[in-house]
Amino acid sequence: MFKLFVYSLFFTFISLIVFNQIISHEIKDKVRELNNINYSLKKEKNKEILLKTDWVVRTSPERLQKLSEKYYPQLRLSPSKGENIEFINQEIEKN
Amino acid sequence: MVNLKKNKFINVKVSAGNDLSFLFEDSHKKNSNNQNDLDKISLSRERVHLAKFLFIFIFAIFVVRGTSLAIFPGDILSKPNKIISNSIKNPLPEIYDRNDKLLATTIETKRASIRNPVNPEETARMIKAVIPDLDKDALLNKLENKSYVEIADNINDIQYYDILNSGVAEVEFHSVWRRIYINKQLASHIIGYSGRDLIGLSGIEKTIPKSKILHEDIKLSIDISVQFHLEDQITKGIELYGAESGFGIVMDANNGQIIASASLPTFDPNIINKNYANNTVKKSTFNQVFQGSYELGSVMKIMTLAMGLESSQIDLNDTFDDSTCIKIAANRCLNNYRNQNSENLISSVDCLVRSSNRCMAQIAIKVGRESQKSFLQKVGLLDEYFLEVHETGSPILPERWTDNSMITISFGQGLSVVPLSFTSSVAAMVNGGYKIQPSLNYYNNSKKENRVIREDTSKKTIYAMRQVVKHGSGKKADIKGYAVIGKTGTADIPCNGTYSGCGNRTSFVGAFPGWDPKYVILVSYERPKENPSRGIMGESSFHNAGPTAGEIIRLIAPILNIEYNVDKEIENPQKDILKINLIKENSL
Incomplete structure (x- = not known):
């Protein structure tokens, strides 16, 4: 009876070690995956910042003014005037 | 004594007139020794049993704990130190104007440096080929005299691959954060500027490290169009x-x-x-x-x-x-x-x-x-x-x-x-x-x-x-x-x-x-x-x-x-x- 108990303990122990190995292997895999995700997240974040920066640079008032001056003959764009807003308000009231 | 115990009738000569009382004494002693040995054996046997049960008990604890952990894993209290978690966040907050237009941000760039080149002349020639703006003589002078030379700061991806493919083995890359003021000179007195190590030197940038608002985006009252x-x-x-x-x-x-x-x-x-x-x-x-x-x-x-x-x-x-x-x-x-x-x-x-x-x-x-x-x-x-x-x-x-x-x-x-x-x-x-x-x-x-x-x-x-x-x-x-x-x-x-x-x-x-x-x-x-x-x-x-x-x-x-x-x-x-x-x- 005692021998059986010891043997069963022994087997449990061996199986636990195997189990542990499998789990630790899985954990390593997951950590690797997590690192990859974090790394790609970081890259995406950097890209996002770059895109945001690019958008701000492209819509910066300085650049818009230069462009509006350059393409004035075609587009006739100029800074908004108070009269225009009054005109819009009148149109809204009419409708 | 041991010899005496085993072969006492062979080795010990008994002559007449000798006192034989020692024979009685010995047998008496022998009896008591046997008793002692028996006591000792039983004692050690008990001890072995005790140790065995102790071991079994400890193993049982291990087994129970191990099995329960395997079945109910619970929360992981300590994080594996290999995970990149803290480096994702920007070291400095972003600054926005009142209409949520970005004014200043931080991006990650690379810094290239060379450590202990074997052949400084050849290295200088190779680096000069990929970064034409560098002064070759000055670089050569640095490479010969210093063990660590920075060759380019804030390099972009194209330059990074150029330097990688240049054939210089001693080149190292470090990732560094760089503060970017998108609107250039616009509102520069309010936003301020920071030094090489992202330490603010004037304006709002100087306020950031000294306040609690670090790591939180800042919204300024200024309107960038105005x-x-x-x-x-x-x-x-x-x-x-x-x-x-x-x-x-x-x-x-x-x-x-x-x-x-x-x-x-x-x-x-x-x-x-x-x-x-x-x-x-x-x-x-x-x-x-x-x-x-x-x-x-x-x-x-x-x-x-x-x-x-x-x-x-x-x-x-x-x-x-x-x-x-x-x-x-x-x-x-x-x-x-x-x-x-x-x-x-x-x-x-x-x-x-x-x-x-x-x-x-x-x-x-x-x-x-x-x-x-x-x-x-x-x-x-x-x-x-x-x-x-x-x-x-x-x-x-x-x-x-x-x-x-x-x-x-x-x-x-x-x-x-x-x-x-x-x-x-x-x-x-x-x-x-x-x-x-x-x-x-x-x-x-x-x-x-x-x-x-x-x-x-x-x-x-x-x-x-x-x-x-x-x-x-x-x-x-x-x-x-x-x-x-x-x-x-x-x-x-x-x-x-x-x-x-x-x-x-x-x-x-x-x-x-x-x-x-x-x-x-x-x-x-x-x-x-x-x-x-x-x-x-x-x-x-x-x-x-x-x-x-x-x-x-x-x-x-x-x-x-x-x-x-x-x-x-x-x-x-x-x-x-x-x-x-x-x-x-x-x-x-």
Whole structure:
């Protein structure tokens, strides 16, 4: 009876070690995956910042003014005037 | 003894007459020894059992704990240290303007360096091939003398792969954070700049590490479009009027938020660290609006008029003699600007419209020296002020507040004020009489609690300021549809102990829309000149600061969502009283 108990303990122990190995292997895999995700997240974040920066640079008032001056003959764009807003308000009231 | 025990009848010779008692003794001893051995064996057996059970017990604990952990894993308390978790976040927060437009951000770039090259000449040649801007001889010199040489900072991806493929084995890459100021020189005095290691050196950047707002995005009260128009117009003005420098500020009159603040010439915070040795660049980092302290001249007359009205010593219809002599020295009378004296009696509104020095001196004398000082103290012109940035200036007071300084301060000479605190005190004059606290934080709403002047005083001041723009020196700032109110000022710049021949500082302070002032604007130029070839016929603020302010108001009012109304006009708050007076006179 005692021998059986010891043997069963022994087997449990061996199986636990195997189990542990499998789990630790899985954990390593997951950590690797997590690192990859974090790394790609970081890259995406950097890209996002770059895109945001690019958008701000492209819509910066300085650049818009230069462009509006350059393409004035075609587009006739100029800074908004108070009269225009009054005109819009009148149109809204009419409708 | 052992031998004796085993073979006692063989080895020990027993001869007659010997005492045999030892045989008995021995057997007795042997018996007791056997008993001892038996005891010992049973004891050790018990011990072995105990140890066995102990081991089994410990193993059982392991097994139970291991099995339970395997079945119920629970939370992981410690993190594996290989995970990249903290490096994702930016080391410094992003800065936004009031409309959530990005102003400053941090991006990750790479820095390339070389450590202990085997063949410096060959390395220098290879690096030169991929980075053509480098000075080859200087690089070679560095590579031969130093063990660690940085070859390029802030390199982009293309350069990174170029350097990787150049064939140099000793090259190393480090990832570094770099602060980017997207709008370049726009609002650079407010945002500030940081050094190589992301340590803020001026402006909001310097505030970040010392405050709790680190790692949280910052929302400033400035509007980048308004800021652009302000800087653009003042830059154009400096060029047109040949001024040395200029500054401008737009402030919310009701809660003190700074919408835009320009100090020109300005600098580009992205490249300031490389060029800081240059003296003009160093000079341009001075923020005239926050740090400067200037005698602003006639714009101060707003304060004097408001002070007179507040003390009830004068009224809008009171008349003053513009030709009286007010002695400021033994044989010297106070002069008006360019001696434009009126021969008739003028009302106090006309005093402001004509910008009469003598008239203001009379008001100041009426009110008195101590009251003037306490009034200026109350509106915040004599105190230091607090702002979210470290660059703040303080006013320069006269050494002794004599009667003479009382007279000169009444028209704006002899007291240097910080433009920002002057703007906020003008805001207090026009917003109904409440003192406001200037702020750069979008979420910081200074409440209208601290009243400095009465509401009717504020209304009267607004009316007088409107007349200046309508009929007086501020005509060129009168933008149709907004009933702009304001006051121009041309002050002498003191130098070498005198006021003569050192040029002027012209300024315009105004507010719009006139019927309910929402924004206060201050524009100022240092030493502008006339430019007859381009239609600028004078040096006074009528010719430069006024038109610039008008143009800025025309551009920014639609952005700031100001009602456009041609028909609205500010009426004299004392009109009814005037009528009653007239009726009385007629009846008499």
